Amino acid sequence: MSEKILLIDGHSILNRAFYGLPDLTNAEGRHTGAVYGFLNIMFRILEEEKPEYLTVAFDLSAPTFRHKRYEAYKGTRKPMPEELREQVPLIKEMLSAMGINIMSLEGYEADDLLGTVARRSEAKGMDVTILSGDRDLLQLATDKVLIRLPKTVRGKTTVENYHTAEVLEKYQVTPPQIIELKALMGDSSDNIPGIPGVGEKTATKMIVQFGSIENAHEHLEEVKPNKAKESLREHYDLAQLSKELATINTDSPLEFSYEKAKVENPYTPEAYELCKRLEFKNMLNRFDPATTADSSMELEFFTCNDLSGVEALFEKAAQKDQVGISVLADPDQVYTVGLVLDEKEIYQIPVGGLLTGDYLCGKLKALADSTVLCAMDIKSVLKHVSLDDPKKVFDAGVAAYLLNPLKSSYSHDDIAREYLDGMMLPSKEDLLGKTSLKKAWEEELEWLGNYACYQAFVPCMARKVLLEKLDETGMRKVYDEIELPLVFTLDSMEKWGISVKGEELKSYGEKLKVRIQELEKTIWQEAGEEFNINSPKQLGVILFEKLGLPGGKKTKTGYSTAADILDKLAPDYAIVKDILEYRQLTKLKSTYADGLGNVIGEDGRIHSTFNQTITATGRISSTDPNLQNIPVRMELGRLIRKVFVPEEGFVFLDADYSQIELRVLAHMSGDEKLIQAYREAEDIHRLTASQVFHVPLDEVTSLQRRNAKAVNFGIVYGISSFGLSQDLSITRKEAAAYIEKYFETYPKIKGFLDGLVKDGKEHGYVTTMFGRRRPVPELRSSNFMQRSFGERVAMNSPIQGTAADIIKIAMNHVYERMKKEGLRSRLVLQVHDELLIETKKEEIEEVSRILEEEMKGAADLAVELDVDMHQGDSWYEAK
DNA sequence: AAACTCACG
DNA sequence: ACGTACGTGAGTTTG
Numbered sequence: 019m020s021e022k023i024l025l026i027d028g029h030s031i032l033n034r035a036f037y038g039l040p041d042l043t044n045a046e047g048r049h050t051g052a053v054y055g056f057l058n059i060m061f062r063i064l065e066e067e068k069p070e071y072l073t074v075a076f077d078l079s080a081p082t083f084r085h086k087r088y089e090a091y092k093g094t095r096k097p098m099p100e101e102l103r104e105q106v107p108l109i110k111e112m113l114s115a116m117g118i119n120i121m122s123l124e125g126y127e128a129d130d131l132l133g134t135v136a137r138r139s140e141a142k143g144m145d146v147t148i149l150s151g152d153r154d155l156l157q158l159a160t161d162k163v164l165i166r167l168p169k170t171v172r173g174k175t176t177v178e179n180y181h182t183a184e185v186l187e188k189y190q191v192t193p194p195q196i197i198e199l200k201a202l203m204g205d206s207s208d209n210i211p212g213i214p215g216v217g218e219k220t221a222t223k224m225i226v227q228f229g230s231i232e233n234a235h236e237h238l239e240e241v242k243p244n245k246a247k248e249s250l251r252e253h254y255d256l257a258q259l260s261k262e263l264a265t266i267n268t269d270s271p272l273e274f275s276y277e278k279a280k281v282e283n284p285y286t287p288e289a290y291e292l293c294k295r296l297e298f299k300n301m302l303n304r305f306d307p308a309t310t311a312d313s314s315m316e317l318e319f320f321t322c323n324d325l326s327g328v329e330a331l332f333e334k335a336a337q338k339d340q341v342g343i344s345v346l347a348d349p350d351q352v353y354t355v356g357l358v359l360d361e362k363e364i365y366q367i368p369v370g371g372l373l374t375g376d377y378l379c380g381k382l383k384a385l386a387d388s389t390v391l392c393a394m395d396i397k398s399v400l401k402h403v404s405l406d407d408p409k410k411v412f413d414a415g416v417a418a419y420l421l422n423p424l425k426s427s428y429s430h431d432d433i434a435r436e437y438l439d440g441m442m443l444p445s446k447e448d449l450l451g452k453t454s455l456k457k458a459w460e461e462e463l464e465w466l467g468n469y470a471c472y473q474a475f476v477p478c479m480a481r482k483v484l485l486e487k488l489d490e491t492g493m494r495k496v497y498d499e500i501e502l503p504l505v506f507t508l509d510s511m512e513k514w515g516i517s518v519k520g521e522e523l524k525s526y527g528e529k530l531k532v533r534i535q536e537l538e539k540t541i542w543q544e545a546g547e548e549f550n551i552n553s554p555k556q557l558g559v560i561l562f563e564k565l566g567l568p569g570g571k572k573t574k575t576g577y578s579t580a581a582d583i584l585d586k587l588a589p590d591y592a593i594v595k596d597i598l599e600y601r602q603l604t605k606l607k608s609t610y611a612d613g614l615g616n617v618i619g620e621d622g623r624i625h626s627t628f629n630q631t632i633t634a635t636g637r638i639s640s641t642d643p644n645l646q647n648i649p650v651r652m653e654l655g656r657l658i659r660k661v662f663v664p665e666e667g668f669v670f671l672d673a674d675y676s677q678i679e680l681r682v683l684a685h686m687s688g689d690e691k692l693i694q695a696y697r698e699a700e701d702i703h704r705l706t707a708s709q710v711f712h713v714p715l716d717e718v719t720s721l722q723r724r725n726a727k728a729v730n731f732g733i734v735y736g737i738s739s740f741g742l743s744q745d746l747s748i749t750r751k752e753a754a755a756y757i758e759k760y761f762e763t764y765p766k767i768k769g770f771l772d773g774l775v776k777d778g779k780e781h782g783y784v785t786t787m788f789g790r791r792r793p794v795p796e797l798r799s800s801n802f803m804q805r806s807f808g809e810r811v812a813m814n815s816p817i818q819g820t821a822a823d824i825i826k827i828a829m830n831h832v833y834e835r836m837k838k839e840g841l842r843s844r845l846v847l848q849v850h851d852e853l854l855i856e857t858k859k860e861e862i863e864e865v866s867r868i869l870e871e872e873m874k875g876a877a878d879l880a881v882e883l884d885v886d887m888h889q890g891d892s893w894y895e896a897k
Numbered sequence: 898a899a900a901c902t903c904a905c906g
Numbered sequence: 907a908c909g910t911a912c913g914t915g916a917g918t919t920t921g
Binding site for chain 2 (some may be wrong): 818
């Protein structure tokens with residue numbers, strides 16, 4: 019096997035990372051996104067290629083031979099944005115810290131150095147890989163020199179690979195001929211002039227036919243089309259100059275030492291420190307604990323597996339102000355309990371013999387009488403330990419979520435790294451891999467025990483700092499008064515679950531099946547062949563190629579067949595109408611009829627999980643199954659709600675807030691006109707239309723009302739004329755006019771929304787009425803698209819988040835009151851602005867009163883919080 | 898695993 | 907000029 023060298027085009031990879039990926043900033047406000055992206059792609063390629071040598075090439079600012087040859091060269095190039103410029107020294111510092119060789123040479127560009135080292139290495143018989151974002155490098159490809167171009171599509175990075183063959187395949191010319199192409203076409207980003215009137219197509223044709231610019235010039239009369247012929251005749255000199263400029267110099271006088279380019283372990287203590295300073299948390303994972311001085315603290319774990327030892331341990335634990343606990347268990351069995359008294363006393367207690375799960379959970383429950391139990395996830399503890407006082411527990415996951423709701427998980431290793439001075443602990447994955455808890459308990463008790471210890475250790479140690487940060491950020495009240503009590507409320511909802519008629523669900527599914535099969539036949543007939551209607555790819559080919567429907571391309575990978583596209587075609591094509599119906603029915607069958615059927619428990623009820631640490635705004639989410647997206651808008655789908663029923667002797671009471679987000683907007687903005695509107699109107703959209711379009715209330719047309727409603731929604735989503743125009747199928751101009759009229763009508767709204775964006779930019783986050791924060795890093799992005807997204811988020815999150823806060827407060831109060839009053843009714847579902855209560859028939863009146871009082875009284879707004887309430891013998895009827 | 902589609906607020 | 911509504915979760919196909 020020959021040796022391999024990896025050459026990286028420093029600036030171009032940094033550039034790509036900067037423009038293609040979201041920007042990051044650390045606590046010092048330094049921009050670091052591009053550096054982070056650079057490292058990610060570099061390590062990915064390093065792992066794939068495992069080269070013996072590595073070097074990164076950078077341009078210098080001094081003029082190059084190209085400047086001397088051609089004055090305008092790069093003369094008018096756009097200046098680098100400041101956010102990127104400041105990251106150039108940073109990446110160099112990082113590479114140095116990692117002991118990675120950097121090369122640059124006055125008078126030459128990075129390309130030339132890459133080319134030079136590539137040719138030299140090739141001559142030594144090495145394999146060469148060049149990593150760049152710049153297609154110009156393709157001219158260097160050979161059978162031994164691989165050019166790799168990373169591409170980012172929607173935040174996901176893939177890499178295109180080119181040896182000679184791939185260049186030929188994609189561009190129809192050899193790698194050296196890439197230069198000819200570029201010289202003809204020009205390249206505005208490099209200020210290669212090119213010749214007028216020749217684009218990619220013509221240039222390719224010319225080079226395929228003639229091989230070079232010179233040869234084309236010699237056979238000028240054969241050059242087609244005419245325009246290209248004349249252009250080449252007139253600008254031949256320019257083309258030759260361009261060629262010269264575009265040619266990478268592979269023979270620069272670079273002093274290059276393979277010795278210095280040898281790949282060593284990049285995970286040095288210096289690099290670790292720098293990654294920490296830049297807050298590259300995920301990068302820190304890669305570092306070997308041995309190389310990182312400060313994470314080498316050894317934790318000592320003890321096992322306690324005799325009854326008297328456990329008794330003594332719990333007695334000692336009861337004397338502490340706080341203890342860390344963990345309960346590793348499946349729904350029906352406890353495997354191991356972790357108990358941490360302080361950093362020196364960390365215990366695992368495996369279930370076995372006299373130490374049963376019930377016994378240990380009983381001990382934990384009793385322990386809560388005398389100390390505070392700290393856990394990663396209190397709700398999971400509640401499944402086995404029936405605690406009832408939020409004041410006696412601490413939930414590290416919930417606390418960390420409040421401090422940064424944008425994280426994808428809140429595991430013990432993440433929290434240790436972030437809140438315990440960068441402490442690196444093994445993750446669950448590291449300890450158990452994909453082994454189930456049950457299997458680990460049977461076969462790898464040691465590893466399971468370690469996991470239990472870490473799970474108990476981290477929340478115990480991090481409690482202090484997490485609470486301090488909640489205090490500092492003004493979120494202590496949200497934690498104490500909303501989120502922590504909510505853990506108990508959600509646990510209760512999960513335990514109760516909701517009763518579902520399995521048989522009816524089945525027959526509903528079978529009815530759907532009949533119609534689906536009919537439709538399938540019809541569609542195949544209309545298409546003239548059998549194909550998989552569920553495959554957007556196959557469907558796109560049938561509709562837009564075989565049948566030639568208008569519409570054409572839409573997505574990255576092919577034709578879009580989404581409903582909003584098909585809707586437009588449906589009136590004219592029977593097959594489209596059938597496909598839409600087919601889609602609707604298969605969705606209902608697979609996701610709801612079959613999907614829900616599969617998760618009915620032995621008790622005949624569905625027990626969804628309500629996730630408290632998922633959403634960026636503060637809403638809860640529902641999984642396994644998701645009960646927050648049960649159909650309601652279409653009647654056929656809505657029928658599914660008939661299978662959700664209360665148990666014998668109960669009815670459903672369903673209460674939903676009426677336009678809570680708009681009311682929150684009215685309150686937070688303080689716009690008197692909108693507030694007044696809510697005091698008067700029963701139909702806010704109609705009133706909005708009347709005020710915006712200056713017509714009397716009873717003369718508002720249905721179109722005007724629809725438009726006003728869309729604007730109301732748009733405002734809440736972070737208004738943009740484009741978005742509104744899409745929603746209403748009108749031009750952007752018209753949409754902009756609606757928005758302007760709206761802002762004229764409600765003058766404080768605009769100021770309020772602008773203020774949110776301004777505050778967001780200033781602080782880096784926005785807050786709800788109750789102080790919940792959402793960071794909005796996109797607001798500081800130099801990328802227009804990302805920044806615009808940030809602006810919409812800054813406008814929407816405080817509104818959506820405040821509404822989420824309000825209903826959470828209401829849920830807690832309803833739950834606590836029903837409990838205090840000894841009622842047998844129970845909260846079973848929350849759907850963002852709606853609560854569903856399985857109500858004991860004797861308690862209907864009392865529960866109605868509680869619901870109304872607690873929902874309306876959850877927050878004190880300038881407008882009333884209106885609640886619609888219904889009762890029924892199924893969810894369908896209670897809506 | 899990612900892309901696409903679609904259900905909800 | 908860029909190219910979008912805000913927030914979710916799940917099923918299916920495909921590379």
